[in-house]
Amino acid sequence: MALLCTRILHEAPQLLRVALWTSAVAAASLGATLLLGAGWLAEQVRGDELARVTAEVAPFAGAMLLVAAAVAVAGLRIRPLAIAGVALAPIALVLGLQPVLAATGESRSARQVATAIRDAGLAAAEIVTIGNYPPSLSYYLERTVLVATDDGKAIRSNYIEEYVRDLAARSGSPLRPADWWQSRLEQCPEPTVFVVERRSREAAEHLGERLPVIGEPGRYTAYGPCQPTVP
Structure with missing residues (x-):
């Protein structure tokens, strides 16, 4: 100026x-x-x-x-x-x-929830985001996270939205169906942390009934970990 x-x-x-x-x-x-x-x-x-x-x-x-x-x-x-x-x-x-x-x-950052996951010693656990994908979560945890979504809109990528089914079908893809997290919660083959956005109240309430909250609730809240079922 x-x-x-x-x-x-x-x-x-x-x-x-x-x-x-x-x-x-x-x-x-x-x-x-x-x-x-x-x-x-x-x-x-x-x-x-x-x-x-x-x-x-x-x-x-x-x-x-x-x-x-x-x-x-x-x-x-x-x-x-x-x-x-x-x-x-x-x-x-x-x-x-x-x-x-x-x-x-x-x-807008996932630093708070990522820090809570790290402080709880769960950085190595499987991380599943439900209906949302905070990009900075992978950055702070330095690893890939799984995303439960049917339409790919949570990732905010037009390309992924258009080809979400093809991408989800590829081997090693982090994309999962939107309701996949529920079966994961029930079966829990390995320790898993679930991350949900505040506005996803139904998922948050369901997780809150089964798992403890990790750290302080914020825009993104982590629940878990679920523990593998011992036969």
Whole structure:
């Protein structure tokens, strides 16, 4: 933004005033929304931790944007502040909302459930995800996990969705039918951990009746391990 403002200042100085007013209005509007509507914004967010961070950070980010708007207005009269007036708004937004961005990434990550599985000494157990596939789970556990799905939508790949049956039929494929996990739970040929997303309440309730929760429940919760049946 600073480079863009510098170019405008040298090549089209008449547009600088428009850029400053645009920056001031946008920053002031968004800043007021964040400052005065922090509670409402937090209510729209899914996840308790993310909502808490949003409620705490939004007023601070809003105040920073209002300062940026004031600098932009000052830049209309004080030329040295012109570049800062345009550049400060996006910088304030990114810095002010950094904790929210970090919390958003954490809420979508499987690091918490992977850590719980490792801490329980179950990293070597078979891992089955039910109706969902958090990609970072394989990354943190450094291994392949099985995915119980009929349509492949949990993997968020158009290619896999289209050829899910063919891919599932291949030898060594990690794809399993959507209800396969139930027979796995009943027969349990080897220690198995089941990972389910919070919104899959029916599966979570069924697993909760049979297996203990591993670690703290979050967006993804692990249950297990089931133990092999001794004949």
